[in-house]
Amino acid sequence: MSNPTKENILAALSKVQEPELHKDLVTLNMIRDVEIDGGKVKFTIMLTTPACPLRGSIESEAKQAAMSVGGVESVEIKMSSEVPNDGRMRGLVNVTIKNAIAVGSGKGGVGKSTVSVNLAVALAQSGARVGLMDADIYGPNIPTMMGIEKLPPPKGEKITPAKAYDVEVISMGLLVKPGQPLIWRGPMLNSAIRQFLSDVEWSDLDYLIVDLPPGTGDAALSLAQALPLSGAVIVTLPQLVSLEDATRGLMMFKQLEVPILGVIENMSYLDLPDGTRMDIFGSGGGVQLALGTQVPFLGKIPIDQNVRIGGDSGKPIVVSHPDSPVAVSLREIAEKVAAQISVAALGGSNELPINIVE
Numbered sequence: 517m518s519n520p521t522k523e524n525i526l527a528a529l530s531k532v533q534e535p536e537l538h539k540d541l542v543t544l545n546m547i548r549d550v551e552i553d554g555g556k557v558k559f560t561i562m563l564t565t566p567a568c569p570l571r572g573s574i575e576s577e578a579k580q581a582a583m584s585v586g587g588v589e590s591v592e593i594k595m596s597s598e599v600p601n602d603g604r605m606r607g608l609v610n611v612t613i614k615n616a617i618a619v620g621s622g623k624g625g626v627g628k629s630t631v632s633v634n635l636a637v638a639l640a641q642s643g644a645r646v647g648l649m650d651a652d653i654y655g656p657n658i659p660t661m662m663g664i665e666k667l668p669p670p671k672g673e674k675i676t677p678a679k680a681y682d683v684e685v686i687s688m689g690l691l692v693k694p695g696q697p698l699i700w701r702g703p704m705l706n707s708a709i710r711q712f713l714s715d716v717e718w719s720d721l722d723y724l725i726v727d728l729p730p731g732t733g734d735a736a737l738s739l740a741q742a743l744p745l746s747g748a749v750i751v752t753l754p755q756l757v758s759l760e761d762a763t764r765g766l767m768m769f770k771q772l773e774v775p776i777l778g779v780i781e782n783m784s785y786l787d788l789p790d791g792t793r794m795d796i797f798g799s800g801g802g803v804q805l806a807l808g809t810q811v812p813f814l815g816k817i818p819i820d821q822n823v824r825i826g827g828d829s830g831k832p833i834v835v836s837h838p839d840s841p842v843a844v845s846l847r848e849i850a851e852k853v854a855a856q857i858s859v860a861a862l863g864g865s866n867e868l869p870i871n872i873v874e
């Protein structure tokens with residue numbers, strides 16, 4: 517039998533779909549470095565995020581497809597990743613950030629900062645390069661949650677971000693003296709946030725997670741406008757009375773034409789030691805918000821006192837209790853957020869597929 521050619525291999529791989537992006541691996545330019553030596557085939561699959569939960573099935577389907585080509589004796593696949601860039605950041609000079617993801621909420625106290633911190637750390641744990649910008653200028657508590665006390669000394673003209681759990685962090689809380697009141701007016705907010713982008717020595721980041729102020733007031737609005745956001749997630753509680761606030765928060769991003777990556781329901785339930793489950797804050801709010809506004813539902817995060825303990829002691833729960841249901845759920849949400857960013861960047865459309873998972 518004659519030896520396979522590169523064209524034969526690519527033709528076979530063009531039948532393998534990327535399950536999240538709904539296009540084939542060849543069209544998505546995910547097949548790289550094809551090498552053929554007699555019947556031995558080697559290639560690299562370049563995933564669109566290191567936080568890809570489907571890497572195993574993509575690899576085995578690609579292997580099966582390549583093995584089915586006549587003359588192929590063995591297939592060796594290297595899995596790698598390269599996060600796409602939706603181009604929104606490109607207009608900014610000297611900014612090396614591929615995607616900025618806002619975390620917003622309709623009101624305070626729903627766990628927006630907690631989610632921001634754990635999403636950032638979970639993405640970094642998967643191997644992505646991640647930054648975390650605390651833009652919640654009224655209550656900048658990211659430094660406490662990340663266990664950061666001060667910024668490292670600047671190396672040049674620019675501010676060097678702090679680093680914890682492999683995440684680069686900047687916060688107004690690190691730039692002003694503790695206890696000093698933070699009083700902001702619109703134009704100041706705008707220039708502060710621009711400085712957070714251009715005057716901070718970020719490394720080449722795949723994802724910048726931005727913790728926005730809660731609600732839809734002036735601060736949230738001007739910050740969301742000042743940043744070239746690739747997408748936004750909305751954190752809400754399960755209780756139906758939060759629905760109106762959360763809907764307003766979500767509509768703010770829609771009006772600014774920021775793609776909504778999805779809704780996250782926090783403090784969804786409490787698992788009791790006797791095995792029963794208590795809906796402390798009601799139920800169904802997150803799914804209802806997602807359905808009502810036609811955006812994806814990204815998942816539920818249960819209540820666990822270790823979340824608060826971790827937040828207060830500077831050790832996010834995905835680090836302190838990585839096997840807890842809360843951490844598992846936060847990691848799954850981080851994977852979905854990364855997938856939605858890839859869809860938004862490569863799909864060429866702001867219309868994200870809606871898939872409601874209960």
Ligand code: ADP
Pocket residue numbers: 621623624625626627628629630631657730782783817818819820821822823824825827828842
């Ligand atoms: P926001 O940023 O929306 O104001 P925070 O992230 O600061 O909210 O969370 C408010 C409080 O609730 C914090 O003390 C935090 O530790 C706690 N918290 C958040 N999510 C959970 C959870 N899933 N289980 C238990 N406590 C939580």
